[in-house]
Amino acid sequence: MNPIANKEFSLLGHKPALFVLFFTEMWERFSYYGMRAIFVLFLTASFSDGGWEWTRERALGLLGIYTSSVYLTPLIGGIIADKLLGYQKAVALGALIMTLGHACMAFESEVTLYLGIGFLIIGNGLFKPNVTSIVSGLYDTYPERKDGAYTIFYMGVNAGGFLGVLLCGFLANNLNYSWGFGLAGIFMFLGTLQFWFGKDIFENVGTTPSKKEIIIEDNATSEALENSNKIQKDRYIVVGLLAFFTVFFWWAFEQASGSMNIFARDYTQRALTGNSAIIFKIVDILVSTVPLIIISWVLIKLFKQTISKITLSNIILGISFVSIWGIVFWKLSVIIPQENAEIEASWFLILNSLFIIFLAPLFSKWWESKFNPSAAVKFGIGMILLGIGFAALAYGSSGIPQGAKTASVSLVWLFLAYLFHTMGELCVSPVGLSYVSKLVPAKKIGMMFGIWYLVNALGNYLAAKTGSYIDPIVEQYSMSFFFLIFTFIPMVVGLIFLVLHPIIKKLMHGIR
Numbered sequence: 001m002n003p004i005a006n007k008e009f010s011l012l013g014h015k016p017a018l019f020v021l022f023f024t025e026m027w028e029r030f031s032y033y034g035m036r037a038i039f040v041l042f043l044t045a046s047f048s049d050g051g052w053e054w055t056r057e058r059a060l061g062l063l064g065i066y067t068s069s070v071y072l073t074p075l076i077g078g079i080i081a082d083k084l085l086g087y088q089k090a091v092a093l094g095a096l097i098m099t100l101g102h103a104c105m106a107f108e109s110e111v112t113l114y115l116g117i118g119f120l121i122i123g124n125g126l127f128k129p130n131v132t133s134i135v136s137g138l139y140d141t142y143p144e145r146k147d148g149a150y151t152i153f154y155m156g157v158n159a160g161g162f163l164g165v166l167l168c169g170f171l172a173n174n175l176n177y178s179w180g181f182g183l184a185g186i187f188m189f190l191g192t193l194q195f196w197f198g199k200d201i202f203e204n205v206g207t208t209p210s211k212k213e214i215i216i217e218d219n220a221t222s223e224a225l226e227n228s229n230k231i232q233k234d235r236y237i238v239v240g241l242l243a244f245f246t247v248f249f250w251w252a253f254e255q256a257s258g259s260m261n262i263f264a265r266d267y268t269q270r271a272l273t274g275n276s277a278i279i280f281k282i283v284d285i286l287v288s289t290v291p292l293i294i295i296s297w298v299l300i301k302l303f304k305q306t307i308s309k310i311t312l313s314n315i316i317l318g319i320s321f322v323s324i325w326g327i328v329f330w331k332l333s334v335i336i337p338q339e340n341a342e343i344e345a346s347w348f349l350i351l352n353s354l355f356i357i358f359l360a361p362l363f364s365k366w367w368e369s370k371f372n373p374s375a376a377v378k379f380g381i382g383m384i385l386l387g388i389g390f391a392a393l394a395y396g397s398s399g400i401p402q403g404a405k406t407a408s409v410s411l412v413w414l415f416l417a418y419l420f421h422t423m424g425e426l427c428v429s430p431v432g433l434s435y436v437s438k439l440v441p442a443k444k445i446g447m448m449f450g451i452w453y454l455v456n457a458l459g460n461y462l463a464a465k466t467g468s469y470i471d472p473i474v475e476q477y478s479m480s481f482f483f484l485i486f487t488f489i490p491m492v493v494g495l496i497f498l499v500l501h502p503i504i505k506k507l508m509h510g511i512r
Helices: 002-009 016-044 056-069 074-085 086-104 110-138 145-174 179-194 219-257 259-266 274-306 311-335 343-367 374-397 412-437 442-467 469-477 480-507
Strands: none
Touching: 016 056, 016 086, 016 110, 016 179, 016 219, 016 259, 016 274, 016 311, 056 110, 056 219, 056 274, 056 442, 074 110, 074 219, 074 442, 074 469, 074 480, 086 110, 086 179, 086 219, 110 145, 110 412, 110 442, 145 179, 145 274, 145 311, 145 343, 179 311, 219 259, 219 311, 219 343, 219 374, 219 442, 219 480, 259 343, 259 412, 274 311, 274 343, 343 412, 374 412, 374 480, 412 442, 469 480
16 A cells, blocks of 8 residues: 555544544533433333333333434435535434433323334434534545444444443333433534534545536447446345345344343342452443543544544544543442442443444454455354344253243343344444445435334344233243244254355355
């Protein structure tokens, strides 16, 4: 690579602009995952515990509408950005609307709950596909670096998810649910400001709507255009195949915020005493601080390179992290003096984000090495790993009596499930984003990312719909049977991917 390119990739082997987007996405995911972690718990908790005592079926039904809709509106948001606003304005407007949504939810009335969900759905539609499109634009001339860039970006996604679950769950459990929902809104607002004041570093990517290409009609260009169209149609077929099978991934994976959250609260041994409590406190201290230290180290490196270019953005980002550290120290001051320990049900959702923070750099290096597998192989491995995670839950819950409403299963099984689910996610989600950006023409990238998120919408809806049957399935069969459903189907899909590998590779026409 030439010296200019080397100078461009000056922050941990990537462009500093990538890390500005890393932190922007981090705060958005902080708000989303923080709210999602306590959403079903709030709706199903007793009145005495600050909840609304909804049935599991009703709560999971609303969760399904919300989590599917936030992935449905990006199709419209991508088109609006491509045709009218440009990516940067769409992201900023979407972030501001989501801030209003979280503020509404903090009031804890049924009217403001639905109003807040509506704002979150609309805002996410403008934000989600277009921040991803800016990442794509930054690396358009370096396609070989896109897999690594999206994996690093995905680490930011999960850093936000980790912090959101950790802190929103803590405030909901130790103050009330309003504080949990409100904290998500505060950091969404700070993320909005950080992005807007940092946009000068994005190399003019997404400042204006996409322009249509001018096609000169003559015989030579007509023949070339027919060949190009044939190749592009084949690549669209690959995107379609990846999208179709990815529905099965999210259908199983998104049990985390629904049935797995209920399993953590009602069927997992969370009350710890003696040495177990001490070990958990040590783990919780490390979990609360080590990832934050790593992220803060990245933040300091970003400051050194960009403080003179985007000063105000860095100041806002610095204030945000000082606030985060303050809440973390408060959390530890509450937990450490206690003789025993009770793990919050939402705490287990931290594991997914925590594993990604540590594993994403390893997977990024793998994708950039000579051992980088093809798209189909990555997806196949990811689906099989997802199935293994549910196999652990199926085995761990095999002792739960048929129809039981509570149990005390070892937390080890949830730990293993999240570990395998995370490895599977790293093989599917960021890689899928990367391949969409490489297989689709640049002028259609915003709209295509919107279409890609339709897959997430369908997967999330089916996840909540299937999860809502947890009670009748456990009553008629068993908890183990419930998790075996999510074991076998992803594994079968994974094997199909591996079989289709040669065909998919041919249809990609040289894209790696």
